[in-house]
Amino acid sequence: MRTTLDPVLASRLRMSVMRLGRRLRQQRADDNLTASQIAALATLDREGALPLGELAAREHVRPPSMTRITAALEERGLVARTPHATDGRQVLFSVTREGAKLLADDRKRRDVWLCELMARLDPGEQEILRQAAPILERLATER
Amino acid sequence: MRTTLDPVLASRLRMSVMRLGRRLRQQRADDNLTASQIAALATLDREGALPLGELAAREHVRPPSMTRITAALEERGLVARTPHATDGRQVLFSVTREGAKLLADDRKRRDVWLCELMARLDPGEQEILRQAAPILERLATER
């Protein structure tokens, strides 16, 4: 068993992860939402209700742009706004039941696609991925 | 050893792969190229010289848009155009030495970032990723 870190492994892992990620993204349903709208919706789903400015910051977008993004999402009933409890200037945005359903359907779609691909692997290979998943998860969230 | 395919594994793998891919993308150098320009450059690098229409198709972009993208890349000396050998209407685009260098530097950057993260894993975990890499590669390229 070797312990020194192999730059070729990093490079290979980078390539395969980015390619697979790209293909997973391609499996998204065409729901007429822009990439920014989907991203904002997913962030609200992941982080819970956020004021507009905070959401804009997380999405690396300016507040006026986020105003338009949330307006589009609100018009489609995917997010809802609630006033801030103590600060009347702030507006909190959160995902509606429909918004959550849209995201869930989308994830489901990609899961099915990936599941079908993985079904072609032999049991030993599946087992390796089972062990690899939590490690990749840590790499993705660390620091 | 189980052989039935586990949807939870697919879901977990999807999440970790997409997140890690997202973070890898964030490591890109800020070279003032747009995402479309980088993508087109990388495609030419991967696939070799292509006529404009073909490149537009692979990037899911219309020919007029690709005309502008290649014009920007050409102006920065990252791609070059050569006439088609037999068909005078077609224009073949290919990556220049500078273009290849820019891509290589960019990949290097991400490799270093990933390598540093992976160095924190213990040898057993590194070994699992070593075995997982070619499997992910196959998933990414299959069908």
Next chain:
DNA sequence: TATTGTTATACTCTATAACTATA
């Protein structure tokens, strides 16, 4: 006459600047 690529023009998305309201 059909096809490849470019130019002209319109639309979408995001940013900066100016404004309204609340603290």
Next chain:
DNA sequence: TATAGTTATAGAGTATAACAATA
């Protein structure tokens, strides 16, 4: 006076339509 969000306007980027050159 400072901050959160919106509205007005301008700047990228992409698309459709019309055009030029070649097959």
